[in-house]
Amino acid sequence: MSLKAQTEDDFFKARNKALFNEIQSFINQEESKLLSFNDVKQMLKPQNEVYLGMQEVPINLIAGSEGRYYDFDKHFFPKNIHLKTRWARIDEAHLTDVILPPIKLYEIGGLYFVRDGNHRVSVARTKGVECIDAEVVSLKSEIKLKAGMSRTEIQKKVIEYEKRVFYMETAFGDITDFWKLDFSTAGQYDVIYNHILTHKYFINLDKTEEISMPDAVLSWYENVYCPVVTVIKKRKLMRKFRGRTTSDMYVWLIKYWDELKAKFGSDIELDDITDGFTRQFGIGFFS
Numbered sequence: 211m212s213l214k215a216q217t218e219d220d221f222f223k224a225r226n227k228a229l230f231n232e233i234q235s236f237i238n239q240e241e242s243k244l245l246s247f248n249d250v251k252q253m254l255k256p257q258n259e260v261y262l263g264m265q266e267v268p269i270n271l272i273a274g275s276e277g278r279y280y281d282f283d284k285h286f287f288p289k290n291i292h293l294k295t296r297w298a299r300i301d302e303a304h305l306t307d308v309i310l311p312p313i314k315l316y317e318i319g320g321l322y323f324v325r326d327g328n329h330r331v332s333v334a335r336t337k338g339v340e341c342i343d344a345e346v347v348s349l350k351s352e353i354k355l356k357a358g359m360s361r362t363e364i365q366k367k368v369i370e371y372e373k374r375v376f377y378m379e380t381a382f383g384d385i386t387d388f389w390k391l392d393f394s395t396a397g398q399y400d401v402i403y404n405h406i407l408t409h410k411y412f413i414n415l416d417k418t419e420e421i422s423m424p425d426a427v428l429s430w431y432e433n434v435y436c437p438v439v440t441v442i443k444k445r446k447l448m449r450k451f452r453g454r455t456t457s458d459m460y461v462w463l464i465k466y467w468d469e470l471k472a473k474f475g476s477d478i479e480l481d482d483i484t485d486g487f488t489r490q491f492g493i494g495f496f497s
């Protein structure tokens with residue numbers, strides 16, 4: 211077999227593997243997708259970047275790409291025919307022992323994402339190469355990820371971390387004896403913290419001595435959160451929002467309520483808006 215024929219055969223074998231993986235993941239297509247670096251970065255919110263220089267990186271820890279995540283599946287097999295020319299050139303270099311420049315990677319949470327060198331990673335993985343030379347920039351995060359995690363699994367990991375930090379920093383569970391303040395999307399514990407701070411601010415308007423943060427937490431829970439949850443349960447709203455939590459509904463109802471009060475005045479009661487809420491937004495409101 212000629213070198214050209216060999217590289218074409220290698221490419222189509224790799225592409226067929228991507229197609230097979232996509233078929234296997236038909237019900238849950240996310241399972242076959244390569245991770246987007248920007249999506250993961252947005253979820254993990256790293257604090258700073260550190261240049262680590264040249265390293266030998268395990269191929270199985272390269273989990274995504276900065277800009278080409280739509281061209282390869284989660285195993286870096288090529289999904290599109292237009293990748294063939296570039297992919298075949300890299301494969302030819304591999305077959306003829308030509309040394310290629312190191313790839314460039316971001317590291318975050320223990321996983322790596324390609325800045326430059328997606329085709330080189332794809333060919334190396336197809337050939338069973340275990341490690342690859344790379345220039346690495348690390349984005350520091352306290353959340354640690356594992357190889358093979360999907361976007362949904364990463365988001366769940368982030369939510370667990372956010373809940374742990376929120377409960378630890380506010381002593382929310384010890385104060386309220388409520389440990390099920392749970393969310394289905396990341397970033398909501400910051401929203402709750404801001405709700406508590408706003409509640410604390412308005413309480414202090416009528417006091418000569420400032421209320422403590424623990425007292426504000428308990429007051430918010432008893433006088434804001436619990437009454438709203440009572441309405442949610444009374445109207446059986448969660449039946450229309452499967453896969454979401456009562457705390458999800460609390461956040462969205464408060465947001466919707468605030469928008470209506472800003473538009474129509476502060477006389478609107480929570481009971482008055484729940485029916486309109488479900489009719490207007492339906493199941494797709496949280497998407």
